[in-house]
Amino acid sequence: MLIKFHKETRLQGIPVSEGIVVARVCLFNERRHANLPIYRVTGDGLERERNRITRAVALAVDQLTALKRDVASRVGEAEAEIFAAHIMILQDAALHRQLLDAVSAKYANAEAAIIAVLEENESRLMELDNEYIKDRASDIGEIKRRLLDILGNMKPSLQCAGLPHCQKGRNRIIVAEELTPSLTLELDVEHTRGFVTERGGKTSHAAILAKALGIPAVTGVSGLHSAIGCGTELLINGNTGEVVVWPSEQTLQSVTAAQPLPALTPDDALFIADFQVMANITSAAEAAEAQAMSAEGIGLYRTEFEFFAAGRLLSEEEQYARYALVIAAMKGKPVTARLLDIGGDKSAPFFNIAPEENPYLGLRGGRLLLARKDLLAAQARALVRASAHGPVQVLYPMIIETEQFVALKKMFLEATTDLSPGRLVHGVMFEVPSACLQARELLKIADFASVGTNDLIQYLFAVDRNNDRVSYDYSPDRRVFWDLLADIASAAQETGRTLSVCGEIAGDPAYVGKLIDLGIRTVSVSTKLIPRIRQAAHAALRRKIPNPGSAG
Ligand code: PEP
Ligand code: MG
Numbered sequence: 001m002l003i004k005f006h007k008e009t010r011l012q013g014i015p016v017s018e019g020i021v022v023a024r025v026c027l028f029n030e031r032r033h034a035n036l037p038i039y040r041v042t043g044d045g046l047e048r049e050r051n052r053i054t055r056a057v058a059l060a061v062d063q064l065t066a067l068k069r070d071v072a073s074r075v076g077e078a079e080a081e082i083f084a085a086h087i088m089i090l091q092d093a094a095l096h097r098q099l100l101d102a103v104s105a106k107y108a109n110a111e112a113a114i115i116a117v118l119e120e121n122e123s124r125l126m127e128l129d130n131e132y133i134k135d136r137a138s139d140i141g142e143i144k145r146r147l148l149d150i151l152g153n154m155k156p157s158l159q160c161a162g163l164p165h166c167q168k169g170r171n172r173i174i175v176a177e178e179l180t181p182s183l184t185l186e187l188d189v190e191h192t193r194g195f196v197t198e199r200g201g202k203t204s205h206a207a208i209l210a211k212a213l214g215i216p217a218v219t220g221v222s223g224l225h226s227a228i229g230c231g232t233e234l235l236i237n238g239n240t241g242e243v244v245v246w247p248s249e250q251t252l253q254s255v256t257a258a259q260p261l262p263a264l265t266p267d268d269a270l271f272i273a274d275f276q277v278m279a280n281i282t283s284a285a286e287a288a289e290a291q292a293m294s295a296e297g298i299g300l301y302r303t304e305f306e307f308f309a310a311g312r313l314l315s316e317e318e319q320y321a322r323y324a325l326v327i328a329a330m331k332g333k334p335v336t337a338r339l340l341d342i343g344g345d346k347s348a349p350f351f352n353i354a355p356e357e358n359p360y361l362g363l364r365g366g367r368l369l370l371a372r373k374d375l376l377a378a379q380a381r382a383l384v385r386a387s388a389h390g391p392v393q394v395l396y397p398m399i400i401e402t403e404q405f406v407a408l409k410k411m412f413l414e415a416t417t418d419l420s421p422g423r424l425v426h427g428v429m430f431e432v433p434s435a436c437l438q439a440r441e442l443l444k445i446a447d448f449a450s451v452g453t454n455d456l457i458q459y460l461f462a463v464d465r466n467n468d469r470v471s472y473d474y475s476p477d478r479r480v481f482w483d484l485l486a487d488i489a490s491a492a493q494e495t496g497r498t499l500s501v502c503g504e505i506a507g508d509p510a511y512v513g514k515l516i517d518l519g520i521r522t523v524s525v526s527t528k529l530i531p532r533i534r535q536a537a538h539a540a541l542r543r544k545i546p547n548p549g550s551a552g
Contacts, residue, residue: 195219311348
């Protein structure tokens, strides 16, 4: 390895999860399997290698089961399901057979058989043009690494080289090539102060997870992993995307002076009359956390994640159980449950959607639901039944025009005529420019609305939200974006409808004042960001309406 940086060096990445941190680096061990023993076996050796595979698979299942339990209690059930998927793959009898056959057929030792079989499976999936399946390919990559670790008795993930400042895995910033959801969760979160990665999008699901965990993260810093050693000191600024290698005393001082903000707890949360801070969640476990952080409701429940977590379609009954848990956890506060937003990077084979040339502009969100009455009907019924436990705001994703919203709402109502809802209202997500341009008409027929700025930026500027090569154009800092938002906000005021913003900009304190200036009084953010956003809103409102007596 060629260590390139020995003195202060500033690098620019993409900010992914807010916060500033200075700590030493633990490198994720990307190449620890480079020199594995690969040899030919014959005779008794064949049986010995097959047994090594069987034992490694059993041990991997044990490790993953323990990890799943731990993640379920520390982070949430939905996140823990990532590891359930790994367990399922490992327990697949056909895969096990393929591994054993590779030993016999190729006279391969266990390591060689695992590499051959799993890499072939991995690359077959990578060739398919489907982001969900590509994620499954990276699951197979992770399983391969776990099995090779077990066989080689290696340290699972970090490349602690014992250099002078090695953190031995404690209080570290993890530097890896790619931030995957399992990497985010699997490495001991308590000792992780930050993440820097070379690849990965700003609104990728791993990034959303880093935010939910409240860990600052920067991505898109190419070449960093191979250019620094373990124990290197880094300053990462998850607000601006700047990464400083070996920051000087002066740099550190200027950062501490500018950032005296201590970590905020819910007790520091200032309740502000006339400004609601709600939570973005994907599961019931996160709803409990939102409640603990005093969220004023759930502003975005990404229900499709319940399906991804389960790895299959969920029946009406199964959906009802999950939604009822979330609604009950919020104890009477509103829960904005978004109807399945499938398509684009959020797809899965079990939805049975034929491959598309351009899935971001294909069967996605509302358009997909119109085509899939089965999905909409089961979810509508589950939500209506769950509304007996508390108020539900049904949010329709990727709406493009009034007619589409009317048609979807009609389907929803037709599927639930025999059920009597509790408090349940219907709202529109503004994330497609055509819908934003007819905000008035849509707000007249909707009960509420929420702006999904993640997709709105993507579609407004024709820039892929997950592609770090074009991320310079993925920015809300453009006049036309704020003009559009201002127009939606005035339409909401004219029609008397509640408008919230639930995209990632709502969780960025830098934009809170601007949203308030537009008259927006509800935002929905990752739970960990709630106190910080309340604080920013409080400051912005105080500037707008000074305390009596504070002037002169
Ligand atoms: C958005 O697009 O801003 C949004 C909140 O939805 P998602 O990130 O799930 O697409
Ligand atoms: Mg969206």
